[in-house]
Amino acid sequence: MTGEELSRRQLLGAAGVLCTVGLVGGAGTHALLTDDESFEGNLIQASELDLQVACRTDAGEVDPPQTDGPFPSTYADAGTVDPSLTVTAGTERTLTVALQTNMAAETGLEVRGDAMAETGATIEVRHRGPKADGLETIAKQLEATALPTTLDLGRCGPTDRPRMTELTLSVPPDAPTDSQTMTLEFTARQCTD
Structure with missing residues (x-):
């Protein structure tokens, strides 16, 4: 085995790190895009004034x-x-x-x-x-x-x-x-x- 070859353990570890980074990034994006705000006593109404x-x-x-x-x-x-x-x-x-x-x-x-x-x-x-x-x-x-x-x-x-x-x-x-x-x-x- 030469110094440039990767072991199976190193490849699995790298894949695990990439998956973890992807999950954290996806969760952050999901949280940003699904933010929810609520307010009481107000009304949003779309209508046409004639x-x-x-x-x-x-x-x-x-x-x-x-x-x-x-x-x-x-x-x-x-x-x-x-x-x-x-x-x-x-x-x-x-x-x-x-x-x-x-x-x-x-x-x-x-x-x-x-x-x-x-x-x-x-x-x-x-x-x-x-x-x-x-x-x-x-x-x-x-x-x-x-x-x-x-x-x-x-x-x-x-x-x-x-x-x-x-x-x-x-x-x-x-x-x-x-x-x-x-x-x-x-x-x-x-x-x-």
């Missing part, structure tokens, strides 16, 4: 079309409704917006008006959230210089009543343009508590 909108102007224009009865009777997806209002110089008009969600949500409204800053236009906002009985003023006057601006329209609450918002756009008679257009964009975020 924001529905209906708009009505003081001239009786509605989007989407409504059935007979009190407004709103019909809603449409927020992305399919045209929430805009055009006002000529020296007049004012009102747009009523109803928001409905399929679950408790925080809702918002971004008010925009291109080139309104130079006109002296104002927007009065009145809002009724899902918990209030009447309309309450949430932003007495929005100056056109503050546009675009985002209004918080309500925290989490019941979903069986819409959030109603009235926006009255007034353009002074000496405005440098013949008309102004106010546009709206709606936001909704699922409640976390």
Whole structure:
């Protein structure tokens, strides 16, 4: 037997060491990949928030079309409704917006008006959230210089009543343009508590 040959005992010992290292490594990997955490009192829920909108102007224009009865009777997806209002110089008009969600949500409204800053236009906002009985003023006057601006329209609450918002756009008679257009964009975020 030469010095370079391995005995059967040495080969078995080396194989045993390799198996032990493999078992320890496999057990560590298994422990890492099967870690388990638990928590009490919390809920993880996946769902889809559906924001529905209906708009009505003081001239009786509605989007989407409504059935007979009190407004709103019909809603449409927020992305399919045209929430805009055009006002000529020296007049004012009102747009009523109803928001409905399929679950408790925080809702918002971004008010925009291109080139309104130079006109002296104002927007009065009145809002009724899902918990209030009447309309309450949430932003007495929005100056056109503050546009675009985002209004918080309500925290989490019941979903069986819409959030109603009235926006009255007034353009002074000496405005440098013949008309102004106010546009709206709606936001909704699922409640976390």
